[in-house]
Amino acid sequence: MNLEQQKERALTFLKNLEKPDPKAFEDLITDDFEFEMMGRLPGIQPMRGKDAFLKAMPARLKAMFPNGLNMKFHSTIAEGPHVAIQAESDTTAGNGKKYANRYHFYFLFKGDKIALVREYNDVNHVREVFMS
DSSP states (O other), rough: OOHHHHHHHHHHHTTTTTOOHHHHHHHEEEEEEEEEEEEEOTTTEEESSSSHHHHHHHHHHHHHHTTTOOOOOEEEEETHHHHHHEEEEOOOOOTSEEOOEEEEEEEETTTTEEEEEEEEOOOHHHHHHHOO
């Protein structure tokens, strides 16, 4: 898989966060896939394993962001098995509060599949919207 194909797969993964469909993620990720939000928030743990991610993440996202995240993507960089993407969201959360966050996503590929995603965001904004 070349770098452009890796970037496209990473963007496909992020675009599927809008209206998450487990089937769309299924072909993109490894069986030992790991998703980790890098900020320290109570109750937020890394998701390990394809089945755990497919079972939990789509339902969680639909509840938190019923209208999707309305993400815009900025720079996308790929080197070797690594892809980095900067993005921002602009939506209303499921609790009715405005949610507009900024992100850096790191992807690690194993062959043609995504093995790891790390999400870096404004954790304080997450706290203000969902924990206050």
